[in-house]
Amino acid sequence: MPENKAPLKPTDTELEILQILWQNGPSTVRLVNEEQNKTKETGYTTTLKLLQIMFEKNLVTRDEESRSHLYQAAVTEEETQQSLLNRFLDTTFRGSAMKLVMQALGNRKTSPEELDQIRHLLKKLEDESSASDS
Amino acid sequence: MPENKAPLKPTDTELEILQILWQNGPSTVRLVNEEQNKTKETGYTTTLKLLQIMFEKNLVTRDEESRSHLYQAAVTEEETQQSLLNRFLDTTFRGSAMKLVMQALGNRKTSPEELDQIRHLLKKLEDESSASDS
DNA sequence: AAGTTTGTACGAAAAAAGTCGTAGTAAATA
DNA sequence: TATTTACTACGACTTTTTTCGTACAAACTT
Numbered sequence: 552m553p554e555n556k557a558p559l560k561p562t563d564t565e566l567e568i569l570q571i572l573w574q575n576g577p578s579t580v581r582l583v584n585e586e587q588n589k590t591k592e593t594g595y596t597t598t599l600k601l602l603q604i605m606f607e608k609n610l611v612t613r614d615e616e617s618r619s620h621l622y623q624a625a626v627t628e629e630e631t632q633q634s635l636l637n638r639f640l641d642t643t644f645r646g647s648a649m650k651l652v653m654q655a656l657g658n659r660k661t662s663p664e665e666l667d668q669i670r671h672l673l674k675k676l677e678d679e680s681s682a683s684d685s
Numbered sequence: 686m687p688e689n690k691a692p693l694k695p696t697d698t699e700l701e702i703l704q705i706l707w708q709n710g711p712s713t714v715r716l717v718n719e720e721q722n723k724t725k726e727t728g729y730t731t732t733l734k735l736l737q738i739m740f741e742k743n744l745v746t747r748d749e750e751s752r753s754h755l756y757q758a759a760v761t762e763e764e765t766q767q768s769l770l771n772r773f774l775d776t777t778f779r780g781s782a783m784k785l786v787m788q789a790l791g792n793r794k795t796s797p798e799e800l801d802q803i804r805h806l807l808k809k810l811e812d813e814s815s816a817s818d819s
Numbered sequence: 820a821a822g823t824t825t826g827t828a829c830g831a832a833a834a835a836a837g838t839c840g841t842a843g844t845a846a847a848t849a
Numbered sequence: 850t851a852t853t854t855a856c857t858a859c860g861a862c863t864t865t866t867t868t869c870g871t872a873c874a875a876a877c878t879t
Contacts, residue, residue, distance in 0.1 A: 562836060566776055580856080597838050599857070604836095618845065618856060629788075635777050636788055642700055643769050648789045649799045653806055654763075654770055655782045655789075665783045666807055672787055673800055673807075696866060714826085731868050733827070738866095752826060752875065 559626060559634040565605055568598075569631065572611065572624040579619045693760060693768040699739055702732075703765065706745065706758040713753045 561569060571586045572578060578586075584598035602622050605611045614621040644651045656669075695703060705720045706712060718732035736756050739745045748755040778785045790803075 563776065564837065570779070593837095594839055595855095596840075596857095596859095600838075600859085603858080620857080632777055632784075632788060633792055635773075636785065636792075639769075639773050639777075640789070642697065643766055643773075645704070648795055649802065650766075651770065652786050652789055652803055654766060655774070655786055656803075656806060656810060658767055658770075661782055661810065663811065666811060668783065669786060669790075670804075670807055672790060673804055676790060676795065677797065677800060698867070727867095728869060729825095730827095730870075734829085734868075735866095737828080754827080 559631060560638070561605075561610060561631065561635075564601060565610060566631075566635075568601060568605065569610065569624050569626070569628075572622065573628045577614065577621040577623040579621060581619065583622065693765060694772070695739075695744060695765065695769075698735060699744060700765075700769075702735060702739065703744065703758050703760070703762075706756065707762045711748065711755040711757040713755060715753065717756065 567587065568583060571583050575582065575586070580595070580599045580602055583602065584593060584595050587593045587598055602611060606613055606622070609625055611622045612625045613623065640646055640648060640651055701721065702717060705717050709716065709720070714729070714733045714736055717736065718727060718729050721727045721732060736745060740747055743759055745756045746759045747757070774780055774782060774785055
């Protein structure tokens with residue numbers, strides 16, 4: 552059981568780095584930096600410093616065995632998404648998940664397969680709620 | 686037709702203020718400040734300055750007729766939500782609207798009525814997409 | 820009319836986030 | 850072994866965002 556007190560609020564850059572770590576697994580500073588540079592030129596020490604800060608915040612762990620440390624996300628993508636989603640929902644959609652969903656679906660082209668998946672989820676949610684009504 | 690070039694990225698505090706303006710319509714600095722204070726103690730001139738900055742950024746307009754100016758949101762809630770949603774989707778969910786929707790629905794209790802509304806939307810989306818396939 | 824209250828304007832401090840240079844050391848290589 | 854390369858540590862500078870103090874003016878109050 553993680554003992555993560557704080558509501559988990561990575562900054563924009565921290566989130567970018569987390570994405571890289573989630574996608575690549577344990578990575579050296581250099582690798583993270585190279586990934587970052589695909590999007591936006593970033594100095595090596597900048598990346599290093601960020602990772603060090605994230606380490607202090609317990610957003611990442613690191614393996615110091617070899618000379619170039621291996622950094623790894625200490626939070627899962629799902630829990631981070633959930634946390635950010637809740638915050639976003641409150642600040643931007645005044646807490647209305649419905650409205651967010653409607654806009655997300657409405658203004659983006661969603662494939663029929665995806666729509667179908669959502670339909671399944673809806674059914675499941677409905678079943679669950681009626682089951683708990685007993 | 687608005688000539689809004691920038692992708693519309695209000696900061697957190699700016700968004701709070703926009704929310705207040707959307708809910709209350711044209712408002713004086715004082716009113717905005719009082720609303721803010723319900724959540725978080727904020728000095729009067731702090732609010733004033735923010736509104737002035739937002740005015741320069743064209744996030745709000747103002748009526749200077751009477752001594753206490755009336756500020757009004759210059760962007761709609763919907764377009765702002767849409768813009769922030771797109772950004773959020775990209776940075777946090779790597780662009781997958783589906784995943785966001787699933788998490789939004791899954792981890793929050795959504796009422797049967799709301800689920801039903803979404804179901805209607807799904808149907809509409811489906812109809813539209815098959816219609817445009819002609 | 821003098822004084823108090825309620826405004827705006829605006830510079831500048833404080834806080835938060837991101838960037839980078841320099842020092843020092845281990846490892847590779849010439 | 851001397852040199853160059855690849856790392857970490859860390860302080861400090863920059864930029865962005867937020868907060869606030871002070872100055873000054875209009876409009877009420879007495």
